[in-house]
Amino acid sequence: MGYRTLSLDLVLRALFLDDRAFDQMRDDDNPFVEGLFLVVIIAALTAVFALIGESLAWASSPRIADIKQVVFEMLRQAPWMADTFANPQALQSFLPGWDQAWNILPTIFGAPSPLTSAVNILAWPFFGIIAWLVYGIVAHLIARLFDGVGSLSQTLGVTALAFAPWMFHGLQLVPYLVLGGFVATWQLILRYKAIRSVHQLSWDRAMWVTVLPFLILITLAVLVGGSIAALTAIILGRR
Amino acid sequence: MNTWVNTLFQAATFKTTAFESVARRRDAFYFGFVTIVAIALIVALPSFIGQLVDSVVPTPPDAAQEAMRSVEQVFSQISPFMRDMTPEARQAILDQIDQFIEFGAQVAQQIEAVPRVFPAPIDGIFKSIGSYLSKPFADTRLPLAGVTLGTWLGYGIWVMLFARLLGGRAGLVSFFGTTALYVVPFLLAFFSFVPIVGPLLSLTAFVWGIAIYVKATAVSQEMSYGRSIAAMFLPLLVAAIIGLLIAGSIGALIGLSVTSN
Numbered sequence: 053m054g055y056r057t058l059s060l061d062l063v064l065r066a067l068f069l070d071d072r073a074f075d076q077m078r079d080d081d082n083p084f085v086e087g088l089f090l091v092v093i094i095a096a097l098t099a100v101f102a103l104i105g106e107s108l109a110w111a112s113s114p115r116i117a118d119i120k121q122v123v124f125e126m127l128r129q130a131p132w133m134a135d136t137f138a139n140p141q142a143l144q145s146f147l148p149g150w151d152q153a154w155n156i157l158p159t160i161f162g163a164p165s166p167l168t169s170a171v172n173i174l175a176w177p178f179f180g181i182i183a184w185l186v187y188g189i190v191a192h193l194i195a196r197l198f199d200g201v202g203s204l205s206q207t208l209g210v211t212a213l214a215f216a217p218w219m220f221h222g223l224q225l226v227p228y229l230v231l232g233g234f235v236a237t238w239q240l241i242l243r244y245k246a247i248r249s250v251h252q253l254s255w256d257r258a259m260w261v262t263v264l265p266f267l268i269l270i271t272l273a274v275l276v277g278g279s280i281a282a283l284t285a286i287i288l289g290r291r
Numbered sequence: 292m293n294t295w296v297n298t299l300f301q302a303a304t305f306k307t308t309a310f311e312s313v314a315r316r317r318d319a320f321y322f323g324f325v326t327i328v329a330i331a332l333i334v335a336l337p338s339f340i341g342q343l344v345d346s347v348v349p350t351p352p353d354a355a356q357e358a359m360r361s362v363e364q365v366f367s368q369i370s371p372f373m374r375d376m377t378p379e380a381r382q383a384i385l386d387q388i389d390q391f392i393e394f395g396a397q398v399a400q401q402i403e404a405v406p407r408v409f410p411a412p413i414d415g416i417f418k419s420i421g422s423y424l425s426k427p428f429a430d431t432r433l434p435l436a437g438v439t440l441g442t443w444l445g446y447g448i449w450v451m452l453f454a455r456l457l458g459g460r461a462g463l464v465s466f467f468g469t470t471a472l473y474v475v476p477f478l479l480a481f482f483s484f485v486p487i488v489g490p491l492l493s494l495t496a497f498v499w500g501i502a503i504y505v506k507a508t509a510v511s512q513e514m515s516y517g518r519s520i521a522a523m524f525l526p527l528l529v530a531a532i533i534g535l536l537i538a539g540s541i542g543a544l545i546g547l548s549v550t551s552n
Contacts, residue, residue, distance in 0.1 A: 068321040069464050111408035112417050122401045130394055220428065228421025232430035234440040237448060241463060255455060 058086045063094075066213040066242065074210050074249035078202065083209020090212045091184050094219055095176035101222040102169055109164035109227035116158045124150075164227075184212060190265040191247060198261055200251025210250045214242035299326065302472040302503060310469050310510035314461070319468020323443065330474045331427035331438040337484050339423035346415025434527070435500055438474045443467070449526035450508060457522055459512030469507035473500040 057080040065073035080086055127133045136142045159165070185208070192200075192207040202210075217238035223229055240262065248258040301309035313319050403411060431437040434446035444467070451459075451466050461469075476499035483489040501523075509519035 068318065068324065069467075070317075109414075109417060112414035114402055114405035114407050118405045119402055122405060123398055126394065126398050126401065132390070223424070223428075226421055226424050227417040228425075229428075230421070230425040231428045232439065232441040234428060234430075234444050237441070237444040241444065241448065245463070259452070 055081050056086075057083075058090055063090065063213065063216050063219075066245075067216040067219070067238075069241070069245060071245070071249065074213060074245055077210045077213055078206050078250050080209060082205065083212075084205040085209075087184070087188075087209040087212025088181070091180045091215050092177045094215050095180040096173055098218060098221040098224075099169070099172040099176045102172060102224040103166060105224045105227045105229065106164050106169040107166045110166050112227065113164055116154065116163055120154045180215065180218070184208070184215065186269070187211065187243070187265050190268060191243070191261055194264050195247060195251040195253065195261045198251070198253060198257045200247075200253055200261065202250035202252075206250045207247075210246040211243055214239045214246055216242060295322075295326075299472070299475045302507075303475045303499075305503070305506055307506075307510060310472065310507055313468045313472065314465040314511045316468060317464070320464045323468045323471025324440070326471045327438055327440055327443055327474050328427040330477055332423070334438055334477055334480045334483075335423055335426040337481065339419060341484070342419040342422065343416065346419050347412050435473055435504060436497055438477045438480075443471055443474075446526070450522050453525045454508060454512045454514065454519070454522035457514065457518045459508075459514050459518070459522065461511040461513070466508070466511045469511040470504055472507050473504040475503065476500050 057076055062073050062076060066077070077083055077086065128137050136146050159168075188208040188211045189204070191211065192202075192204050195202065195207065217235045220231055220235055223231070244258055244262040247253065247261045248255070251258070251261065253261060298309050298312060302313075313322060316322055407414070427438065427440055429437070429439050430441040430445075431439050434442055436442070447467055447470055450470070451461070451463065454461070454466070459466075476496040477493075479492040479496040479499075480489075483493050485492075505516060505519050505523060508514075508522055509516050512519065512522070514522075
């Protein structure tokens with residue numbers, strides 16, 4: 053049974069950039085397991101809080117089906133729609149687009165959806181783990197190229213602390229609360245602190261190790277996306 | 292609490308000791324976070340109360356007429372650009388817009404009456420509270436133009452980078468702790484709801500905040516004001532150059548495709 057380093061106090065200290073929190077995680081006997089547990093627990097708990105907030109918003113707002121019905125009835129009486137409603141053919145061509153719009157628009161405009169939020173209880177930990185592993189492994193390889201000294205387990209364990217700002221998503225317990233882009237920036241700062249702590253790099257090297265995984269992954273995504281688009285165009289062009 | 296208020300007041304009056312004391316704190320980042328969240332919530336209090344009252348008190352029936360008056364006002368402002376339009380055509384457009392606004396108001400009224408799990412005012416109250424508590428976490432279009440964690444961190448990491456490249460020596464904790472003091476003058480924005488005076492006070496807060504940011508960067512990074520100003524404006528310059536390059540490339544590509552067709 054290994055020693056348990058992880059605690060709420062440690063996560064809060066990491067959140068507010070306390071160097072000792074990162075060092076403590078680095079020196080744990082199994083940082084990888086602690087990191088995995090941290091990512092899962094933060095993602096799952098915040099998703100539960102967000103579900104409560106979303107459910108409250110859903111319960112306080114009218115059903116989408118009722119709104120659709122009200123708007124439809126009002127349109128039926130609107131003078132500029134009289135021709136459409138009087139002509140069965142025009143109405144037949146109007147209705148599919150109308151239904152399609154009501155399937156898409158509520159989601160785009162952020163209508164409360166407890167079902168989507170419930171799915172997030174599984175989706176957030178899953179994608180959190182993927183993001184954590186991909187970033188951690190790429191950052192570790194780059195750090196070693198830059199003469200970093202930490203192990204992969206340490207890199208993954210300490211970079212898991214960069215998920216601490218994700219806790220702000222738990223504030224979505226309050227219905228209609230919106231978070232801006234600061235969470236991602238805060239996570240970036242914590243990743244830098246984590247890389248510096250684990251690999252004992254100078255500030256400029258640690259900075260490059262922090263941002264290069266993003267640049268590499270974006271470049272890869274663009275290349276793969278471009279190749280797929282080009283292949284599709286070639287295949288379609290042959291038909 | 293007293294020490295905190297005292298530090299904020301001294302920072303607003305550019306006392307170097309205030310910046311130095313924050314820079315030395317182990318919990319300077321936490322100090323900056325709390326300062327920003329607290330001031331953002333104080334400044335947003337009047338608009339929150341207004342929103343809350345609006346959400347509880349039913350919408351007055353003349354809301355549609357008020358919206359129409361705003362449209363007419365906009366029309367009169369842009370009328371110099373519509374010289375070619377006949378008065379009849381202009382009136383026809385206004386009538387059409389009037390019809391749509393009237394329609395929108397009726398739809399809104401009908402939706403308001405639709406039954407839901409919680410009684411109707413609860414939705415408005417939730418929205419007011421959600422919007423109010425979102426203030427510290429929002430983004431701003433212009434760096435340092437608001438009291439938000441987004442501008443503090445998002446703009447701050449670039450200033451930090453350029454400051455270090457220019458010889459600055461601050462750690463992240465002391466830099467972010469001291470630069471958070473830029474939000475203190477924004478307490479003036481509490482009165483932003485006052486006509487004419489409000490926007491002027493907000494503008495004053497913005498300029499005053501920039502001056503505090505320069506001082507905070509200089510003190511925490513142990514560098515001259517000149518370098519501090521350079522560290523603050525270089526990220527904007529780089530962003531502008533990159534923006535121009537991207538816009539120029541897109542323009543050139545469009546130009547090429549047009550000429551090749």
